[in-house]
Amino acid sequence: MIQLPRTATETAAELARGLRNGRAFRLINFHATPAGRRAEYRAQIAACAGHYSSLSAEALHSVMAGGAFPAKPMLVPVLFEGFRDNHDVLLPILEDFGFKGWFFVPSHFINVEPRRQRIFAARHHLYYGPDAYSGDRIALSWPELRSAHAAGHLVACHSRNHTALHPDTPDDVLHEEIVGAKEELEQGLGASVDTFCYLYGAEYGLNPRADALLIEAGFRYLFSNFRLQKLQ
Amino acid sequence: MLIDDAYLDQFETDMVRLSRRAYAEVGVPMYLVPEDLTGTNPAPPPDPAFQALAQEFEAVTAALAARNGPLSSTDLAQVLEVLADRNFLDVPFSSLSDGPAQ
Numbered sequence: 001m002i003q004l005p006r007t008a009t010e011t012a013a014e015l016a017r018g019l020r021n022g023r024a025f026r027l028i029n030f031h032a033t034p035a036g037r038r039a040e041y042r043a044q045i046a047a048c049a050g051h052y053s054s055l056s057a058e059a060l061h062s063v064m065a066g067g068a069f070p071a072k073p074m075l076v077p078v079l080f081e082g083f084r085d086n087h088d089v090l091l092p093i094l095e096d097f098g099f100k101g102w103f104f105v106p107s108h109f110i111n112v113e114p115r116r117q118r119i120f121a122a123r124h125h126l127y128y129g130p131d132a133y134s135g136d137r138i139a140l141s142w143p144e145l146r147s148a149h150a151a152g153h154l155v156a157c158h159s160r161n162h163t164a165l166h167p168d169t170p171d172d173v174l175h176e177e178i179v180g181a182k183e184e185l186e187q188g189l190g191a192s193v194d195t196f197c198y199l200y201g202a203e204y205g206l207n208p209r210a211d212a213l214l215i216e217a218g219f220r221y222l223f224s225n226f227r228l229q230k231l232q
Numbered sequence: 233m234l235i236d237d238a239y240l241d242q243f244e245t246d247m248v249r250l251s252r253r254a255y256a257e258v259g260v261p262m263y264l265v266p267e268d269l270t271g272t273n274p275a276p277p278p279d280p281a282f283q284a285l286a287q288e289f290e291a292v293t294a295a296l297a298a299r300n301g302p303l304s305s306t307d308l309a310q311v312l313e314v315l316a317d318r319n320f321l322d323v324p325f326s327s328l329s330d331g332p333a334q
Contacts, residue, residue: 002305002306002308002309003305004305007302008303008304008307008308009297009302011305011308012289012293012303012308014265015289015308015312016286016289016290016293017286018265018266018267019263019265019282019285019286019289020282020283020286020287021282023265023266023279023282024263024264024265024282024285025263025264025265025266026261026262026263026316026320027262027263027264028259028260028261028262028325029259029260029261029262030258030259030260031255031256031257032256032257033257037257037258039330040258040328040329040330043328044259044325047321047323047325047328048320048321051320051321063266064266064268064273065273066273066274069279073281076264077259127255127256128256128257129254129256129257223264224264225309226263226264226265226308226309226312227264227265227266227267228264228265228266228267229266229267229268229269230266230267230269230270230273231269231270
């Protein structure tokens with residue numbers, strides 16, 4: 001499912017060069033974070049707390065502008081998909097240990113009415129485990145996302161409908177999933193968003209028309225499977 | 233860095249084990265390499281902490297290609313996941329996991 005603009009061998013050589021240059025971000029990628037794993041998440045984040053600091057937006061801008069990495073290595077907890085249990089289960093743990101989470105949200109998921117969110121999730125590759133919210137919403141709400149953002153957590157765009165974008169995807173779909181997603185996310189959040197991640201973590205160069213829209217929409221950073229790319 | 237058969241066997245065993253995690257609900261450590269596509273920023277100062285990681289990544293990917301044929305993108309992801317699992321903490325990150333989906 002992971003697609004690359006060059007061969008895996010060429011990509012491996014590029015990544016090795018990048019690592020040898022002495023810089024890499026450490027991420028922990030989460031998706032749904034069910035309450036049944038609360039103790040597991042707590043043990044993992046607690047173990048990281050002694051070793052790592054948070055990556056703030058300011059630190060990201062500095063490092064990506066050529067600045068030195070902070071003396072204490074940074075850890076980026078990434079919360080993909082916009083599930084409600086990210087707020088209810090993982091966020092309090094991150095806050096207990098002083099980490100800032102990065103929420104990568106398919107903007108429209110939040111706007112789907114609660115009784116249809118499970119259908120939306122099933123049709124848009126939004127996978128979760130145990131369903132702790134029977135009869136209620138499974139997506140984050142806008143107040144929850146705004147509250148997290150106000151507390152210093154980061155919000156990024158993960159398309160509008162969690163749609164994979166291919167080189168032959170029609171222009172109107174690309175526009176909705178990139179430009180429309182940014183507008184919807186910024187309207188709901190009440191703040192600007194400058195970071196994007198394609199579904200399946202595609203990197204820059206795989207889909208030139210989509211990449212051009214990222215630039216046009218004003219995105220500055222692209223998270224992908226293996227790279228964090230500064231676009232502009 | 234020397235990669236012998238025993239090392240590579242254990243590495244591939246870890247690749248398989250970690251690939252069977254419940255990705256939808258567990259935390260997965262990973263490395264991301266920064267890349268400036270604008271070409272406007274100065275070269276970053278080196279960080280010795282990542283030299284060993286780069287060496288191991290190169291050695292493992294070369295050994296995997298020699299053993300199994302051309303690398304796939306999934307191979308790259310799994311190699312980085314194993315390295316991250318082993319190196320983020322003093323113990324493997326996955327050792328702090330409850331295991332399969334509940």
